[in-house]
Amino acid sequence: MLEISVELFGQLSPLSPRRQALDLANHATVQDAAKLLELNADEIGLITINGVQSEMQDQLTSDSRLCFFPYITGG
């Protein structure tokens, strides 16, 4: 098992507690975490793991800080 910290932003945060710790199986991916949080993948615009832009298939480790953002645009 691995424990990671998760934070949700914008419109995604009302769906779950904004910050939480998640227990996941070893070798779990971002997608596993999203599923556990019942996030709709179509509503996720940006993912970061420890500040690095990431994707659904990326693997998590026990020191991962995982952030999910809605679709956002710069300007």
Add this chain to the structure above:
Amino acid sequence: MKLLRVDMNQSLVQWEPVPPVYERLGGRALIARLLLEEVPPTCDALGPKNKLIFTPGLLGGCGATAAGRLSVGAKSPLTRGAKEANAGGTAGDALGKLGIKAVVIEGRAPRGNWSILRIRGGSAELLPDGDVPGSGTYRTSDLLQEKYGATSTVISIGQAGEMCLGGAGICVTGEAGQRSNHAARGGLGAVMGSKGLKAIVIDKPVGKVVPYADEELFRTAARNFAQKLINDPKLGTKGSQHLYGTASIVAAVNEMGAFPTRNFSNGNFEGLETLRGEYLREVTLNRGGQVGTRCMPGCVIACRNVYVDTNSKPIVGTLQFETIALLGSNLGLSSLDEVAQLNRMCNDFGLDTIETGAALGVAIEAGLGKFGDFESIRRLLAQVSEGTVLGRLIGSGAVATGRVLGIRRVPAAVGQAMPGYDPRSLKGNGVTYATSPQGADHTAGNAFGARKEVNPLGTQGQKELSLKLQIIAAMLDSTGLCLFARPPIITNPQLMVDMINGRYGWGWTVEDYDRANREVLRTELEFNRLAGLTAADYRIPEYMCDEPLPPHNVTFDVPTSDMASVFEAL
């Protein structure tokens, strides 16, 4: 359409037909061409040979949503090259409806002679300005709307523009008493001040509509365009941009380690919690302020807010991402109330919050204030309107401030301060800052949010991404379209081509349109080359290439060869 030329030397206004060379150009494209045709590239940006151009985009006045921006341009006193900055408000729409392709301010009035240009329907006159010199933009707008009508549009400069300071922008009013839409970047307010023009007042064009070559084609495309914006997950009524405004990205930029903190010395700010867009929305609504309002007539994105104090009294509208970054984290401030107060001061003095925030960061690094100490920062900023030597220095921008105070850590490229994305952690923006003919300007090609295209921390693919974004930005700025309205056009350029053909009947194809957008960049690059800008100007400051930026501890390391070859594919 027609062109209005204003000769400030002789106080003359003259209408003329649009010369053929400018006929198919608007906004930034028109500015670039007019500068190259009519302004000696090596001229003094604050001298009589420079020209200040106000122009709606090609779609100005048409009623297409999010397409009413006013472009302002000239040779920039900061970058020394071609500059375009644009603003919301009602000016772009009004000029478009009046059939005015551009207002070109030429010459230079004798020092101390201030005028107001009044445009009413098909007539224009220069009026002596006895009341407003020395006033900030709020008072100027109030007095002029009181005198000429509450529905008129006022374009004005504050004290910073009057003093010809490089950080000065130009302020535009909007609907229903709205203030402070700024064409902020590049020191264009200083150019307006150098001409002796304090303000332009445009009477509301009642009952005016633009002619259409094919109204059905235009309206169908415009409807589709608006609907796609409404359906877009970023922009529609449930989208981040509408709910949280431009501040929706504060947390993401911070998380990615690119949020300017204490004069660009860190990419993470510990005080983020109270600067986030979500927090801004919560505070604003709890206090009785407004979110989700618009800066231009008919805009369906509506990302503007009105930030209020604890008594529901408006402090500033709109409080934006760039301002939160440059006047907030960059100065070590974590209170939105404090950022909003500094924002209001900048708006009133007529200062670009990006340039001024960067200059203040440099001044603090030189020991003239303290990061996180609002009062010391407020006192520094207040000196701009007082016209003290230090105030004028800060108002002159980041590069001037660094040079005089002996600070080498100046976050600027091509003479202009960087916006709210540190290029070491968002390298695509670094490529744009250092290669765009517009200088360090995120609106010239913002790589933030280009998910699945490149790794923001890597060097691969950055030059290709930047070029693509720079071409898109040239398109937006030439049509009067808001930066945020780009997704439907990127997905389906035919929508824009149909709107243009419906309006003008030019029979453009997507290829014609792409060529026109690329030509904007070529024209600006040529003007800058003739103005004397070289590879030595187009670069990221040396310290950013050597000094690792926490938390990722990265430097700006896009190869010089990539930077030098961005436009090979143009």
